[in-house]
Amino acid sequence: MITMIAAAAENNALGKNGEIPWHLPDDFRHFKKLTTGHHIIMGRKTWESFPKPLPNRTHVVITRDKQYNPPGATVVHSLEDALAYCKQEAHTFIIGGGEIYKLGMPYATHIELTRVHNEYAADAFFPEIPESEWQLVNSTFHDVDDKHKSGFTFQSWKRK
Template identity: 60%
Template sequence: MITMIAAAGENNELGKNNDLLWHLPDDFKRFKQLTTGHHIIMGRKTFESFPKPLPNRTHIIITRNKDYKKEGAIVVQTLEDAFNIAKDDPKPYIIGGGEIYKIGLPFAQKIELTRVHETFKDADTFFPEFSNEKWELISEEEHPKDEKHKYSFTYETWVRK
């Protein structure tokens, strides 16, 4: 089951200048818990935004640059190649960025979306629009803002109808 996992603002904002617009420690913990032990599929810029490869996950980087190589990651040129490498993983995750989410949406069966309850005017990357006609919200878990979280957010799990 191909799953997209993301955190997005009220207007689907993902980030700016290859960085997140917020710091939500509990969302990071959830991301780690869900993706550990699985293949994570991402674009080059998303991979380069990490200080180092994330532990206990197989990193698959999609880039048009045929000469791109990174220790600790598998580099491919297409989403189809990424899916082929992850074919034995029952739950590979597409983790971004915006362009990879856009091309991955037609293939995804599930979306784990952290909806950050704020709008961010200076975002330059966005999660793709998806419709309630094709997707069903099967669970929601609200998280209020607190001393560690500047914004309230909701964990939403969507499945393709």
């Protein structure tokens, strides 16, 4: 199973200048719950946005830079190489960024999307989910509260 997991605004914004424009603690918990114990595939910019490797996950970083060798990650040079590295895993997650999600769409079997109910200026975007190819199988709304300045919905999609 290959799952793309992301939080994206109504306009599909993911972030700008390597920063996420919202703070949603329940989304962080959701991400941690789903990805802990699994391989996570990401681009170099996503990797570099973390202060340190995420605990209890195998980090697979895609970059064109043949010299790139950060501690705590396995480096590959294409999404196909990343998927080959993870092929023995029952469940692998693609965690971003925008270009990696675009590349991953044809390979994904599932999407876990946190839809943030606002629009933001961004330089990275989640790709459109073609509803002719995908079915929304679960949707859970979370309203604004004292810890969440934006409402959001956890959406689970499965390829038809």
